[in-house]
Amino acid sequence: MVRARSVGPPAGASRRGAPMSWPRAVSVECDGRVGAGCVVAPGLVLTVLHNVRPLRDGGRTGPCVVGLMSGDGRAVAEVAWHREDAALLRFRPSDLAREFAPVRWGELTCTSPAMPARCFAVGLPEAAKRRLEDESSGQVWQWRAPETAEGHINVVDTDGLFYSLQVDSAVPTGQAAVGSSPWEGMSGAGLFHEDFLLGTVQQAVPDRGNARLEAIPARKLLDDRGFCDIVERACGTRPQLEPADLEALFENAPQPAAAASYLLTARAETVGFLGLDTEMQLLLDWCVGPRTVDVAVVAGTGGVGKTRLAVELARRLSERRPQAGSGDLSWSAGFLDTAPTAQSPAYTMLRHLLRPVLVVIDYAEYRPQQVGQLLRTLANHRAPGQRVRLLLLARSTRDWWTGLRIRHPALVSGPEIALTPQAALRQSDASEVHEHAQFAFRRRIAALRWSGLPDDWNSEEFLEQAGRATASPSVEVAPTEGEHTMLDLHMDTLAQVLVDAPLTDGLDPCHVLLAHEEKYWERAAAQERQEHLDPSYLKALIALQRMAGAGSRDEADDVIRTAWDAHYADAEDAPVLHPDAISAKRRMLRGLYPPTGGSYWGGVGPDALTAKLISDIEEDSGQEFLAQILTSPRLSPRQRRHCLTILGRAVASHPELADSAASAVASHSELLRRDAEDLLATLPDRARDVWQRALAQAQREPEASHAQAELRDGQQEPEHHPAPGAGASLTRPDRTTPELPPTPDDDTAPAPPPAAPQGLPPVRPTPPVHMPAPPPRSTPSPSTVPAHKPVAPKTVPRALAPPRRTVPIRIRDYLGFDAHGMRRVLGGIVALITVLAVIAVLAN
Secondary structure, three states, rough: EEEEEOOOOOOOOOOOOOOHHHHEEEEEEEOOOEEEEEEEEOOEEEEEHHHOOOOHHOOOOEEEEEEOOOOOOOEEEEEEEEEEEEEEEEEEHHHHOOOOOOOOEEEEOOOOOOOOEEEEEEEOOHHHEEEEOOOOOOOOOEEOOEEEEEEEHHHHHHOOOOEEEEEEEOOOOOOOOOOOOOOOOOOOOOEEOOEEEEEEEEEEEEEEEEEEEEEEEHHHHHHOOHHHHHHHHHHOOOEEEHHHOOOEEEEOOOOOOOOHHHOOOOOHHOOOOOOOOHHHHHHHHHOOOOOEEEEEEEEOOOOOOOOHHHHHHHHHHHOOOOOOOOOOOOEEEEOOOOOOOOOOHHHHHHHEEEEEEEEEOOOOHHOHHHHHHHHHOOOOOOOOOOOEEEEEEEEEEEEEHHHHHHHHOOOOOOOOOOOOOOOOOOOOOOOHHHHHHHHHHHHHHHHHOOOOOOOOHHHHHHHHHHHOOOHHHHHHHOOOOOOOOOHHHHHHHHHHHHHOOOOOOOHHHHHHHHHHHHHHHHHHHHHHOOOOOHHHHHHHHHHHHHHHHOOOOOHHHHHHHHHHHHHHOOOOOOOOOOOHHHHHHHHHHHHHOOOOOOOOOOOOOOHHEEEEEEHHHEEEHOOOHHHHHHOOOOOOHHHHHHHHHHHHOOOOOOOHHHHHHHHHHHOOOOHHHHHHHHHHHOOOHHHHHHHHHHHHHHHOOOHHHHHHHHHHHHHOOOOOOOOOOOOOOOOOOOEEEEEEEEOOOOOOOOOOOOOOOOHHOOOOOOOOOOOOOOOOOOOOHHHOOOOOOOOOOOOOOOHHHHOOOOHEEEEEEEHHOHHHHHHHHHHHHHHHHHHHHHHHHHHH
């Protein structure tokens, strides 16, 4: 007899196929019938209505059971929404014992994609029914095994009432009912391309060789405001349709996390759009203008709202408007991936779209080659092709923007919008912004907790550790308008929400936010069994992950080793970093901050939080961290450039970082000078002035810079002079690494604007921007070398020599002299001793 009907096989049975949507696939059991579904948000399953409408009780919907196809989790669900034959089921997220990020909703928009879009659905076809009998007990199990239907969608269907999936994968092994498709029973399965949900399968059509599935497009679901409201309440973000076949071009949205960095990022849209209405209308008018291709720029310092403005523009353009006429199409929109694609044909896809497209390019001043390649691809794009708009975001429109307009006059005619810190506060004062943001942060945090994301933040524990038993409401620090940016106001507000009280005097909001972020790191470390990591090393690792970035697993491993070398540089018995430990740390970092584009991982943000983290580490290390990182032989030239870029953006809020970085540049001129000059050409005026002064100061004291490098090297004989341009070591004592070549040119490096840095005006009273290489150290003449000690032979350059800590250095530090001061004093001491000896001889 049949003891139970299950959609999952008993232990030991196998499943076919495991596409990216496999963890989201669920069975839907209702009134003795079984269908498929897909988890689209924490606590929400998308399926078709006829799977959950019982045959009895007048066709009324009732409770049903959803179960993971890839596990044992099961939950009772009820219908929360339905329209035509689509339905949303709601259940408690904790019942499935698995975290689910909101799904990405997509559609196909390109008639000539670089790679044909392969689509697939995981469901429970009737032909895949299985039967298993236990001979010892006589029990019989019967289930329908999950199957994957894979194929493609015709371009002519992408704007119709339904998607037609032409299946070309193997049909399920089993016997289908007469006159039906072997894929009968796939109803409710999610139809995916990569990780984009394109729709839900409605039926299998028994014709065309029994290889066609019809699906309800996701764009029809997002036309319904009630559907979008339910999804937004479940995950905190409103669903937005993305061009799934342009995923090679665009970055992903950040994944939800119980972390301050996620709550503050503009693309998370935690706080609703406020202010900048004039700029928004100007950009909307620019988008619908008559030109086929056009470029505009929004410039302003960090935190003024550039990215938030672009995110809101993309949302408004891509919103579904079913009441609009055929001439008012919804747009495709996305942020251009930072990964190099100059050799890829992906850019040509923008010339073959069914919808207009907005391409947002963040930090455009650092990506001139990528912008130029894109414009050259679009140079011959004409009507009847769809409109293409490039919106560039930058902190400065220095020479690069003028050069772009000169090189591409036919394509670059859009507005140039300059945002000031006060621009977003024209219509609202700081108290209104604070109130608006406070409500938004509390709502998003509640949604994250309801969705099952772990968050062990304890405000009382933090205040106690910070030396404050309570936070007195009588000393609230209200944000002021002045020079504060919108990001500053949001950071202040989030910090107050996290401590659940107004901030007291002296409590830095960044300190609160980083403490909350550290809780996020600790949870990730525990999951990878890395909970015993030194907290200071973990902080350095997170900072370097953001500073250097990684384009591959090898570069990621080099970041981990570099942070290890820097952290244990002074330790004589440093622990060994084994390969399995590197793998665990790599998984941890990638899980903490997943990549949003083609890079290997992401990093902590926003820039203000990153700058505070780097500044704290630099101070704790005695101003040695940046020098060790920037001169590490493990990092690639591209990673060193990225480190300098992040530091360039950080000096606006933490100008002291420029001094440390400039010292490293001056003492390692051949390694870093060219990248530092390129950085100067991209910075806004304020940050550029700070960098120029720091670099000029480091240039004026080359001897002192070399002396500091000798102190770090710990050489016992002050007469020993290593090779010119060498600097402090970061390698382990038992490791020999070849010297790095000069930084080469490559396509991924941010190129300087058309006008070379030579044309940049110097900051008075500092010298010009270009930094000549420090003069070579003079070699002692043979007459000055003691007879019993030969001149030291040429050995490993100082930048690659093992660090040593010796007694003479401590003596010099105790006396308050540097290496050169000791040389000057020693001569006088020798002369004094000689005179005393002569007097003693004469006296005798």
